[in-house]
Amino acid sequence: MRSLPLVAVLVVSAANAQTQLTVYNQNFAAVKENRTLELSQGENEVRVTDITAHLEPESVVLRELRQPDSIRILEQNYESDPLSEGLLLRKSEGKLLDFEITMQTGEKRIVKGRILRSGYVPHTSAFERYGQQYAYAQAAYANPEGGGQPIVEVDGKVQFGLPGKPIFDALDPKAFLKPTLLWRLWSGEAGKHEVEFSYLTGGMRWEANYNAVAP
Incomplete structure (x- = not known):
């Protein structure tokens, strides 16, 4: 009988996120977020759902801030199709x-x-x-x-x-209900990891309005 590896699944909310947003005038923006991940030793599945729908998948970068070698990225995916x-x-x-x-x-x-x-x-x-x-x-x-x-x-x-x-039958608990970033990570030990992930996204612009007040 074949044994299957255990995979810890972690859904990350924005409650513990620190976000930096730089909006450019070509309708795109650079996003950086710092989050705390509670990982198990071995393989983990991490999902981040509170992201933009116009994310550029090729621009996504994830890194560990304190001990860069403590986690390895096994797989990275972006599920953009909303459930329909x-x-x-x-x-x-x-x-x-x-x-x-x-x-x-x-x-x-x-x-x-x-x-x-x-x-x-x-x-x-x-x-x-x-x-x-x-x-x-x-x-x-x-x-x-x-x-x-x-x-x-x-x-x-x-x-x-x-x-x-x-x-249709009942949805799988792992079904993607909205745009989701998905990682499979390997952690050498269980515990908290401070990570930063960044990406480029379209669909954003900025405007500035000024009021002149005469002295």
Whole structure:
């Protein structure tokens, strides 16, 4: 029998964060945050959810302030897609789902269908990240005539579009409900670690208004 490594999961809130924000005039900003992480010895999963939706994933830097060699970054990810019906359909591709259908009499009944294709298009932040050509391709795909319709198999027959309102199973406790930074960290010992993480983000600008007062 194979043994699986234990992973400590830590969800970090902004309550213990110290944030520095530098806003530039090209609609972007540099963000630095100092936080305290309570890590277990060995592998830890750390999630930070109170971040901007326009974060540049390639700009994220995490470092330990007191003992830089005391933690190692095993993996770093940014989950930017907000939870939606389309995203859950994509995760259900190849699986059977219940669909609620409302009859003309008002009666509701449940039919089962297998999701062959979800028709899901990633979050629009990906458009900005990968450029205009990507945006055009995804917009074309999202169009029903461009292949963006869901395809569902019901009773051995294939149909375009959903047969009714999809009903999903309960969410995994680890589901990403909003933009999330995710790290897998290795710590040599259990205890508190003072860390700083920084990143660039779009969607911010500043304005200055002045009032002149005559003497």
